[in-house]
Amino acid sequence: MLASYSSPFILVSALCINLALLDFGISTGFTRLLVLSLAFPLGFLVGRFIYFRRSHVEILYDDLSFQIFRGHKRTISGRWKSYRLVSIAVDGYGRPDLRLYKSIDGDFVELPISRAGVRPQPFRDQVRKILSQSSSTNLQVVEAA
Amino acid sequence: MRSAVDVLEWELIRGRARWVADLTEFFRDYKVMDATFNLYARGKTRNRGLFLSRFFASTVLPNYAVSLLCVDESRKGALTTDKIRQRADAVIGIIEADDLKWAWLIILTDFRLTPTVVSFVERYDRRELGIGVASVTSKQAVFSNNQVGRSIRSRLRLEKLLGGLTNGEAN
Numbered sequence: 001m002l003a004s005y006s007s008p009f010i011l012v013s014a015l016c017i018n019l020a021l022l023d024f025g026i027s028t029g030f031t032r033l034l035v036l037s038l039a040f041p042l043g044f045l046v047g048r049f050i051y052f053r054r055s056h057v058e059i060l061y062d063d064l065s066f067q068i069f070r071g072h073k074r075t076i077s078g079r080w081k082s083y084r085l086v087s088i089a090v091d092g093y094g095r096p097d098l099r100l101y102k103s104i105d106g107d108f109v110e111l112p113i114s115r116a117g118v119r120p121q122p123f124r125d126q127v128r129k130i131l132s133q134s135s136s137t138n139l140q141v142v143e144a145a
Numbered sequence: 146m147r148s149a150v151d152v153l154e155w156e157l158i159r160g161r162a163r164w165v166a167d168l169t170e171f172f173r174d175y176k177v178m179d180a181t182f183n184l185y186a187r188g189k190t191r192n193r194g195l196f197l198s199r200f201f202a203s204t205v206l207p208n209y210a211v212s213l214l215c216v217d218e219s220r221k222g223a224l225t226t227d228k229i230r231q232r233a234d235a236v237i238g239i240i241e242a243d244d245l246k247w248a249w250l251i252i253l254t255d256f257r258l259t260p261t262v263v264s265f266v267e268r269y270d271r272r273e274l275g276i277g278v279a280s281v282t283s284k285q286a287v288f289s290n291n292q293v294g295r296s297i298r299s300r301l302r303l304e305k306l307l308g309g310l311t312n313g314e315a316n
Contacts, residue, residue: 088158088171092193096158099170120158121151128173 001055001115006047013046014039057115063130068111076109083109086127088120096120098127149253149281149310150183150217156306157186157213165300166211167192175214180235184215190246209246212239219255219281226265228252233274240273247273247293251303255282263287269294279307 017036026032058069068076078100085101095114102108113123147155154171162168168188175185191208193199214236218224229252236250258280266278266287275293279286286304288294297303 085172088154090158090169090171094160094193121155124173 002048002051005051005055006044008043009046010039010043013042055115057112059111059113059116059118061130066111070112076111078109080127080130083131086124086131088124098124100127148217149219149307150215152310153215153251153303153306154184154186161306162188162213162301163192165296166190166213168211168213177235177239180232181216182214182235183217185212186214187212187243210244211247211249212243212245213249213251214239215251215253217253219253223256224252224254224258224262224278226261229262229265229276229278233269233271233276236274237271245273247275249293249297249301250274250276251297252276252278253281254278256280257283258285258287277301277303279303281307281310284308 014036017039021027021032021035026035052071054071056069056071060067060069063080065079066077067074083100083102085104087099087101088096089099089110090096091114098111098113098120099108100111113120150173154173157168158171160167166188167190168186170187172185173183175182188211189208190211191202191206194202214232216232218228232250232252236248239245240248258278262278266276267290269276269289270291272291273293274289275291275295275297276289277286277294277297278288284304284307286298286307288298
């Protein structure tokens with residue numbers, strides 16, 4: 001995910017550096033290669049900044065509630081006790097996410113766990129346990145790799 | 146240690162059934178009437194895909210609702226025809242309630258399959274329900290002799306899946 005955000009910026013910064021080098025009359029040699037290689041850290045930093053601002057998914061949960069943050073926005077939040085059933089739902093791209101139902105075939109919310117790099121089956125089993133018994137309140141963080 | 150049901154579920158999530166059905170949602174310990182199924186997967190016969198396969202699917206394939214139910218009868222005594230019949234009746238109830246076109250029923254056991262069980266499963270002939278019974282220890286498997294049942298062997302490749310289980314996973 002981070003690579004797909006960074007690669008266009010690496011390309012753009014390489015083009016910009018190349019144009020600047022041509023303006024300064026540096027068209028050959030080791031200095032040109034060295035300066036051009038700066039495109040990688042530069043593009044990566046820009047891509048990383050945009051990724052964390054817009055797409056990075058973070059799931060915060062304890063035994064009582066959960067919150068999903070996408071970038072800097074909180075997109076979904078709720079209390080486990082509002083839900084009765086949990087399933088693994090595969091989206092259109094084959095990514096397994098978690099679906100929480102208030103009633104069988106009723107309203108549901110979808111937790112994008114595939115974006116957070118969580119293994120679906122162990123996490124689903126943990127949520128099933130929480131749904132059946134909610135007690136302690138240790139805050140845990142599941143973060144994208 | 147992962148159970149045989151965990152392994153089957155993971156393979157289905159990864160698209161093992163894609164040639165027959167696109168199973169998109171997976172429930173564990175799903176209760177229906179008096180019966181509890183260790184795994185309930187539901188989906189449609191029209192699969193996803195990119196460009197050509199999606200075009201092919203949307204123009205040629207019907208979009209029937211289908212499901213797969215799996216129950217692990219290990220450590221619950223020998224598997225009998227009565228137990229299979231009860232499970233089959235529960236699945237027929239699900240087919241009717243959810244308006245499904247067909248369903249797969251997979252029963253796993255840790256006992257060897259008796260000739261009575263083999264004969265019962267092979268003679269099962271309801272078109273909308275395919276039954277597969279397999280022993281996770283002896284790796285024996287038997288399937289109902291209808292189209293849906295035969296697809297458990299040919300498309301789901303249940304025997305191959307069980308063959309790949311280690312003893313720890315099988316138990």
